[in-house]
Amino acid sequence: MPKATYTNEAVRKELRTCEGGYVELRQLSFDEMLERRDKAMQMSIEQKPGNKSKQETSKVIFESAMQWTRFFEFSHCIVDHNLEDDQGGKLNFGNVMTLKVLDPKIGQEIERYIEEMNQEDDEEELENFTNLLSSSSKTEQSIPSTTTDPG
Numbered sequence: 001m002p003k004a005t006y007t008n009e010a011v012r013k014e015l016r017t018c019e020g021g022y023v024e025l026r027q028l029s030f031d032e033m034l035e036r037r038d039k040a041m042q043m044s045i046e047q048k049p050g051n052k053s054k055q056e057t058s059k060v061i062f063e064s065a066m067q068w069t070r071f072f073e074f075s076h077c078i079v080d081h082n083l084e085d086d087q088g089g090k091l092n093f094g095n096v097m098t099l100k101v102l103d104p105k106i107g108q109e110i111e112r113y114i115e116e117m118n119q120e121d122d123e124e125e126l127e128n129f130t131n132l133l134s135s136s137s138k139t140e141q142s143i144p145s146t147t148t149d150p151g
Contacts, residue, residue: 006030010079013113017105024080025110027117028073036072040065070111071096077114 006029015021028036074093083091083106091098099107 011117013110015106015109017109018083018103021083021106022081023078023083023110023113025077025113025117026079028076032076033118033120036069039072040069067099071099073114073118074099074110077117078110 006027008026010024010026012022012024015023078093081091081093085091085101091102093099
């Protein structure tokens with residue numbers, strides 16, 4: 001039978017934005033993906049009383065959900081690294097304050113690697129789905145009409 005369980009293997013990524021820097025990343029388990037989705041969804045639909053408009057509430061909550069999601073991913077996916085703070089101490093991605101001091105270019109590169117590892121929609125699967133949809137549309141167009149025009 002084919003194996004269908006999660007493996008906790010880490011992949012090492014050399015950082016282009018930080019000379020000599022690397023991160024070792026692991027993929028989220030399916031359960032962790034669900035947790036991330038659930039928490040982000042809860043945060044995005046939550047409404048705070050006393051705000052004047054729903055747009056303001058949505059914007060603030062959306063930003064909060066993005067920060068929480070990135071912290072969740074960094075703290076769960078980064079297994080090891082050699083990145084240091086200004087005092088020479090190893091950065092702690094289990095501490096939310098680390099993202100506040102992280103160089104944005106380095107953070108964005110790590111973020112891209114994490115997103116690649118945890119893509120929820122397989123590109124090949126999406127391509128097959130799109131081809132299936134477009135081919136059924138073509139098939140429908142090429143089927144001659146069975147109704148006759150009395151005129």
